[in-house]
Amino acid sequence: MSQDCATRYPLVLVPGMLGFIRLVLYPYWYGIIAALRRGGAVVIAVQVSPLNSSEVRGEQLLARIEQILRETGAQKVNLIGHSQGSLTARYAAAQRPDLVASVTSVAGPNHGSELADYLQKHYPADSAKGRLLGVLLRVIGAVMGLLDTGYRGPKLPVDIPASHHSLTTEGVALFNQRYPQGLPDTWGGQGPDEVNGVRYYSWSGTLQPGKTDRGGNLFDGTNRSCRLFAKTFVREAGHCDGMVGRYSSHLGTVIGDDFPMDHFDIVNQSLGLVGKGAQPLRLFVEHAARLKAAGV
Template sequence: MSQGSATRYPLVLVPGMLGFIRLVFYSYWYGIAEALRRDGATVIAVQVSPLHSSEVRGEQLLARIEEILRETGAARVNLIGHSQGALTARYAAAMRPDLVASVTSVAGPNHGSELADHIHTHYPADSAKGRLLAFFLRLIGAVMGLLDTGYRGPKLPVDIHAGHESLTTAGVTLFNQRYPQGLPETWGGHGPEEVNGVRYYSWSGTLQPGKTDRGRNLLDGTNRSCRLFATTFVREAGQCDGMVGRYSSHLGTVIGDAYPLDHFDIVNQSVGLVGKGAEPIRLFVEHAGRLKAAGL
């Protein structure tokens, strides 16, 4: 077995909104954790509240990190967060940098999501449309809870409003004022590589005609959803993955921000039905090698 991904510290995978570890036999990190393990890495996928604020999710993550350190004997962990999982990981690193060796944001809304802004404007929480959307999200969460075979901990709290507000531009701006570690000083730039002993990295994708609308994505309903969601973007119109803007995703060292991947392709969903030329698993394996080379 190769040891190219055998990092010094365990890789902890943190899911985004409505995230999970495994639904029956379907993994959130489809094929990714297995590929990293085959290449020598210690990989742990964690569960936090599927619908809640980044701070609440971050506190849950900190508790899980402490368990992982006790279980593995490791001194620190490498956090890899997808979507809101990136904000969750950033919070944990800001609060306890002594426990975190690195934070990697994968399609993280590090400056907010224009989709969340659109929903905030057109589906306010106190409106009929807002209440219907909240009901729909609760229903999805309940069904996922019934199908969940990857989490055996205590029931996690849900706050749909707090979760949504945590992803708006205004909500993330407040978050960034409190936890600025790794953020670029200029829009579209790189952030500091290291803050308080924690390394920061990011990568993301964009919808690209001829690539992300071809290949196996033709059979993928989530890609069609991302294309619909992308129509709500104004500042980063044509420069988003359907849910997060290209430049909004920047954090620390930007490995890449225009891979031919929609917001779900980037973690190899759905069931690996990704677009033409997309290799999301390779990005994770390469990044594990990058962390290993950095002594992490």
């Protein structure tokens, strides 16, 4: 077995909003865990509340990290978060930097999501449309919870308004005031490589005609959703993955912010049906080698 991905500390994968470990037999991190393990990495996918604030999710993650350290004997973990999972990982690292070697944000809304802003404006929680959306999300979350065969812990709390607010520009701005570690000083810049002994990295994608609308995405409904969601973007119009803007994703060392991938392609969804030339598995494998070279 190759040891190219054999990092010093375990890789802990943190899902985004409405995330899961495995729905019956279908994994959130499609093909990614297997690719990393072939390279010798210790990889653990975790579950946190699919619909809640980044802080609540972060506290759940901290409890899970402590359990992983007891089980593996490791001193720290490397956190890799997708979407809201990146904010969740950032919270955990800010609270307990002694337990975290690195945080990697994959398409993370580190300055908020314009899609969340649009929904807040047009589907406010106290409106009929907002309440209907809330019911729909609650039902989806409940069904996914029943189908998640990868999680065996206690029932996780749901707070839809807190979940939504945690992803808006306003909500993330408040979050960033409390937990600024790894953030760039200037819009579109890179953040510090290391803060309080924790290394920070990020990468993200953008919708690109001729690439992200070709290949497997011709058959992937989530790509059509991302193209629809992209119409809500103003500040980063034409520079988003459908849910997160290119520059909003920046954290720490920016490995890349314009890979030809939508918000789901970047974690090899759905069923590995990704756009033309997209190689999400390669990004994760190369990053594990990067972490190994950094000694973490």
